[in-house]
Amino acid sequence: MNSVDPTFATSIDFYVILASILFVIGAFGVLIRRNMIVLLMCIELMLNAVNLLLVAFSTYYGKGDAQIFVFFIIVVAAAEATIGLSILIMAYRNNKATDAGLFKNLNG
Amino acid sequence: MSIELLTLIIGGLTIGAALMVVISKHPIRSVLFLIVTFFLISSLYILMNAQFLAIVNIIVYAGAIMVLFLFVLMLLNLNKESEPKTPKIVLISSVVASGILLLVLIAAFKDSIQLSHVHLPPEKNIGLVKNLGNLLFDKYIVPFEVSSILFIASMVGAILLAKREKPIID
Numbered sequence: 524m525n526s527v528d529p530t531f532a533t534s535i536d537f538y539v540i541l542a543s544i545l546f547v548i549g550a551f552g553v554l555i556r557r558n559m560i561v562l563l564m565c566i567e568l569m570l571n572a573v574n575l576l577l578v579a580f581s582t583y584y585g586k587g588d589a590q591i592f593v594f595f596i597i598v599v600a601a602a603e604a605t606i607g608l609s610i611l612i613m614a615y616r617n618n619k620a621t622d623a624g625l626f627k628n629l630n631g
Numbered sequence: 632m633s634i635e636l637l638t639l640i641i642g643g644l645t646i647g648a649a650l651m652v653v654i655s656k657h658p659i660r661s662v663l664f665l666i667v668t669f670f671l672i673s674s675l676y677i678l679m680n681a682q683f684l685a686i687v688n689i690i691v692y693a694g695a696i697m698v699l700f701l702f703v704l705m706l707l708n709l710n711k712e713s714e715p716k717t718p719k720i721v722l723i724s725s726v727v728a729s730g731i732l733l734l735v736l737i738a739a740f741k742d743s744i745q746l747s748h749v750h751l752p753p754e755k756n757i758g759l760v761k762n763l764g765n766l767l768f769d770k771y772i773v774p775f776e777v778s779s780i781l782f783i784a785s786m787v788g789a790i791l792l793a794k795r796e797k798p799i800i801d
Binding site: 533541547549552554555560561565567574575582585588590593595598600602605613 | 703
C-alpha cells in the first residue's frame with residue numbers, strides 16, 4: 524500500500540482493509556451509542572463487514588462455499604434482528620425508553 | 632482502470648455511510664444510512680461477480696431487516712433525539728480502543744497471509760445462482776433445512792416476547 528498502485532482496488536488487500544475498517548466502525552458504534560436500536564444496527568454492520576471479506580476470499584480462491592456461508596449468516600442475522608427487536612419492544616413497554624443502561628436492573 | 636476507480640469510490644462511500652450510521656444522532660437517519668451502506672456493499676458484491684448474494688443482500692437486508700427496524704422506530708415513536716449524551720471519557724476511550732483494534736486487525740491480516748497485490752480473478756462464475764444453488768442443495772442441504780427450524784424458533788420466540796402479558800380488555 525505504500526506504493527500507489529493503480530490496480531490496488533482489485534487486489535484482495537483492498538477488501539481486507541475495507542472489511543477491517545467497516546468492522547471497526549461497527550465496534551466503535553457499539554462502544555459509544557446508548558440507544559439499543561442503533562446497537563443492533565451496528566451489529567448488522569459488523570456482520571456485513573465479515574460477509575464482504577468472505578465474498579472477497581471466495582472470489583479469490585474460486586470456490587463457492589464461502590458464499591453459502593454468507594447466505595447462512597444473512598439467515599442468522601434476520602433471526603437475530605427479529606428476536607432483538609422483540610426484546611427491545613418488551614423493554615420499552617416496561618421502561619418507556621430504549622437506553623442500553625436500563626438492562627442493569629435486571630439482576631438475574 | 633475505470634473498474635478500479637469505481638471500486639475505490641464505492642469503498643470510500645461505504646466507509647463514509649457506515650461512519651454516518653454511527654455518528655448521526657437521529658435513529659431514523661442511522662437506519663437510512665445503513666440502507667445506503669447495504670446497497671453499496673451489494674454493489675461491491677456485483678463488482679466481485681457475486682450476483683446471487685448481491686440480490687439476497689438487497690432483498691433480505693435492505694428490504695426486510697431494515698424495514699423491521701424502521702417499523703420498530705415508528706412504533707416506539709423514537710424519531711426524536713432521546714439519547715443521553717455520551718460522556719467525554721467514554722468517547723475518547725472508545726476512539727482509542729477502536730483505533731487499536733483497527734491497527735491489530737490490519738497488522739494481523741497483512742502478516743498472516745502474504746497477500747500484497749494478488750488480484751482477484753475477474754471472470755469466475757462461482758457467484759451465479761446456478762452454481763450456488765447446486766452447492767446449496769447438494770453439499771449444504773442439511774444446514775439449509777436446519778435454518779428453517781431456526782426461523783420457526785425465532786418466529787415463535789418473537790411472538791411470545793412481543794405478546795402482552797394479559798390481553799387488554801376495554
